[in-house]
Amino acid sequence: MHPELRRIRQAVAARLRPKPALTVSQWADRYRHLSSLSSPEPGPWVTDRVPYDREILDCFHPDDPTEWIVFRTGTQVGKTEALLNVLLFYMHQFPRPIAYVLPNEQACNDVSEQRVDDAIKASPALRALVGGAATKDADGRKGKDSIQAKKFPGGMLFLLPATSKAALASKPCGVLLLDELNRFPRELEGEGSPVHIVEHRSQNFVERKIGLVSTPTDEGDSPICDWYAKTDQCVFDVPCPKCGAFQALNFKKSPDRLGGVVWREGQADQACYECAECGHWIEHHHKQEMLRHGRWRATATATLPRARGFHLSALYSPWVSWGKLAGKFLAAKKDPVLMRDFVTLDLAEAWRHGSGAVVDPDLLEQRAETGWGAGQRYEVPAWVQVLTSFVDVQEDRLEVSVWGWTVRNEGALIGHWILFGDPPTRGAAVWAECYAILSRRFRTPAGMLGISAGGIDTGSGSHWDAAAAFSKTYALQKRRQFLTKGLSSPQGENDPRPIWHQKIAKKKGTVHQVPINVSRAKRDLMLRLAKDDPPMIRFPRETTPAIAPEYYAQLCAEERVRTADATGRSVAKWRLKKGHDRNEALDCMVGAYAAFLGLDYRQLPLPCGDRGDLSPLVERTETTEPLRSIEPAAMMAATPKASAPKKPTSKSVGGDLWRRLKRN
Numbered sequence: 001m002h003p004e005l006r007r008i009r010q011a012v013a014a015r016l017r018p019k020p021a022l023t024v025s026q027w028a029d030r031y032r033h034l035s036s037l038s039s040p041e042p043g044p045w046v047t048d049r050v051p052y053d054r055e056i057l058d059c060f061h062p063d064d065p066t067e068w069i070v071f072r073t074g075t076q077v078g079k080t081e082a083l084l085n086v087l088l089f090y091m092h093q094f095p096r097p098i099a100y101v102l103p104n105e106q107a108c109n110d111v112s113e114q115r116v117d118d119a120i121k122a123s124p125a126l127r128a129l130v131g132g133a134a135t136k137d138a139d140g141r142k143g144k145d146s147i148q149a150k151k152f153p154g155g156m157l158f159l160l161p162a163t164s165k166a167a168l169a170s171k172p173c174g175v176l177l178l179d180e181l182n183r184f185p186r187e188l189e190g191e192g193s194p195v196h197i198v199e200h201r202s203q204n205f206v207e208r209k210i211g212l213v214s215t216p217t218d219e220g221d222s223p224i225c226d227w228y229a230k231t232d233q234c235v236f237d238v239p240c241p242k243c244g245a246f247q248a249l250n251f252k253k254s255p256d257r258l259g260g261v262v263w264r265e266g267q268a269d270q271a272c273y274e275c276a277e278c279g280h281w282i283e284h285h286h287k288q289e290m291l292r293h294g295r296w297r298a299t300a301t302a303t304l305p306r307a308r309g310f311h312l313s314a315l316y317s318p319w320v321s322w323g324k325l326a327g328k329f330l331a332a333k334k335d336p337v338l339m340r341d342f343v344t345l346d347l348a349e350a351w352r353h354g355s356g357a358v359v360d361p362d363l364l365e366q367r368a369e370t371g372w373g374a375g376q377r378y379e380v381p382a383w384v385q386v387l388t389s390f391v392d393v394q395e396d397r398l399e400v401s402v403w404g405w406t407v408r409n410e411g412a413l414i415g416h417w418i419l420f421g422d423p424p425t426r427g428a429a430v431w432a433e434c435y436a437i438l439s440r441r442f443r444t445p446a447g448m449l450g451i452s453a454g455g456i457d458t459g460s461g462s463h464w465d466a467a468a469a470f471s472k473t474y475a476l477q478k479r480r481q482f483l484t485k486g487l488s489s490p491q492g493e494n495d496p497r498p499i500w501h502q503k504i505a506k507k508k509g510t511v512h513q514v515p516i517n518v519s520r521a522k523r524d525l526m527l528r529l530a531k532d533d534p535p536m537i538r539f540p541r542e543t544t545p546a547i548a549p550e551y552y553a554q555l556c557a558e559e560r561v562r563t564a565d566a567t568g569r570s571v572a573k574w575r576l577k578k579g580h581d582r583n584e585a586l587d588c589m590v591g592a593y594a595a596f597l598g599l600d601y602r603q604l605p606l607p608c609g610d611r612g613d614l615s616p617l618v619e620r621t622e623t624t625e626p627l628r629s630i631e632p633a634a635m636m637a638a639t640p641k642a643s644a645p646k647k648p649t650s651k652s653v654g655g656d657l658w659r660r661l662k663r664n
């Protein structure tokens with residue numbers, strides 16, 4: 001049938017079909033139950049608890065003319081539960097093919113099992129509908145079908161990864177929900193953006209609904225903000241309990257106007273909201289009542305036909321007090337990376353990066369401090385909690401950095417070593433020297449501290465053999481020293497993969513390779529490196545061997561540039577500045593930081609200066625540990641068991657410090 005004819009037929013059928021009189025929010029109030037697994041408030045859904053959801057949900061009703069619903073949201077406002085309401089409403093009331101698109105396959109599996117299945121099980125009306133449809137494979141486990149596609153009478157729910165062109169293009173659906181839009185790939189090779197691929201497949205549906213939901217990212221590279229800009233850009237006005245004036249809530253108080261989150265010195269946890277009209281300090285307990293009377297207000301005329309946009313920050317969340325947000329803001333003032341999270345995740349605003357953090361190597365050198373440094377009386381400052389290392393393998397040398405870190409992501413360089421030799425042809429002496437550094441303990445004010453984790457760069461793969469032999473010979477994986485490889489992704493900084501992505505292979509004797517998301521690590525570190533007064537990343541003035549001025553030049557050798565990729569889309573990437581050709585110092589800092597992120601924050605020991613369990617200080621000598629030289633042939637032939645040196649393992653840091661779960 002001609003698509004236009006089909007469209008008309010569907011339109012007529014839709015008009016004639018009697019529909020239940022329930023809006024989406026009324027339906028949710030009647031049929032939706034929240035389980036204790038996914039909700040802090042299990043039991044029947046109550047739209048009055050999140051009154052801002054009412055209008056957004058009701059836009060999704062087939063009778064509502066809205067086609068595009070853009071929800072630019074902060075965390076903790078309940079956006080996933082809202083999307084689940086829409087899904088379940090359609091499954092129950094207007095069955096049809098539905099697509100729930102998520103950033104990748106892992107997210108699809110997680111959401112399918114932890115959120116969708118759970119929501120269906122918790123709501124009796126849905127349980128009866130979908131209950132028997134789950135398919136199982138021969139082993140009696142849930143088949144892939146039931147994870148990524150759920151059948152119900154009259155329709156099908158597909159959970160589609162935004163990374164799969166084939167999956168997105170093959171399923172024509174009338175209801176499209178795209179969650180975490182900003183984590184989607186911006187383009188799929190030769191096919192345009194994932195949004196346009198699925199949108200194209202829904203064109204034959206009358207009453208189609210496309211929901212785009214996400215927290216923002218960087219300004220200029222935040223699809224949810226671009227989509228929001230095409231809508232009527234609604235903000236949520238709530239009344240002041242004192243004077244009744246309606247106003248949208250904003251975190252920042254501007255100096256010449258009233259309004260914003262306010263607190264007395266030292267009492268951020270009791271922060272109030274200052275009315276923009278009468279200046280009254282509104283306490284948190286009024287929030288629920290204010291929300292109940294709130295209303296959405298359009299601030300623009302939509303340029304995209306039948307589109308509505310909603311912006312909601314965590315200021316409106318019934319579960320987050322203004323005091324908690326004020327506390328987060330104060331903590332974020334100490335760390336630019338936390339500030340970025342606060343602005344994007346809590347305030348749902350795009351982060352203004354400017355042209356990238358500008359760091360001056362001379363200023364870094366001037367900032368260097370005394371009191372610690374490799375080869376000094378104390379090598380590690382008392383405030384450091386753990387040490388990590390990174391080895392950069394070059395054609396004629398190894399470069400090794402040791403860094404100290406705290407739970408607040410403050411870093412201190414302990415030392416940087418350049419070991420000349422011939423690593424690619426397995427020059428044993430240079431690897432032995434390297435091992436001497438990785439296995440040694442460093443003097444802290446309270447005792448000797450070992451390195452907790454680290455990485456060894458394998459370059460573009462050309463040094464793999466030598467590095468793998470090194471790893472096996474010295475049983476480095478037992479010391480949480482892993483071979484690494486920097487990811488280079490066309491997505492640049494927006495590559496959502498974690499900075500340190502470790503999967504433990506089960507096979508014994510395997511040499512693991514851990515991918516490092518270098519772009520994201522550089523973004524975080526350069527923001528922190530630029531922070532002065534007090535600095536977050538600190539350098540020692542005196543070390544043995546000495547830190548050369550070249551070291552600081554290398555740390556600042558790269559700049560953040562926004563380039564257009566093949567499709568003309570803007571991507572933020574890091575590249576060497578003009579006139580710079582070396583960046584080993586930067587690579588070593590990035591690698592050591594990534595290895596630190598592989599550790600579990602919750603298990604970090606006390607700052608080393610406060611600990612009583614460290615082994616006694618060793619008096620300063622020229623070489624604290626003897627070099628252990630081996631022949632190249634022996635190194636290649638060695639098995640980890642036979643040649644693993646019996647060094648005391650780092651008892652200072654618990655064995656469970658190494659976290660197997662991804663954190664970043």
Ligand SMILES: [Zn+2]
Binds near residue numbers: 240242244279
């Ligand atoms: Zn007021």
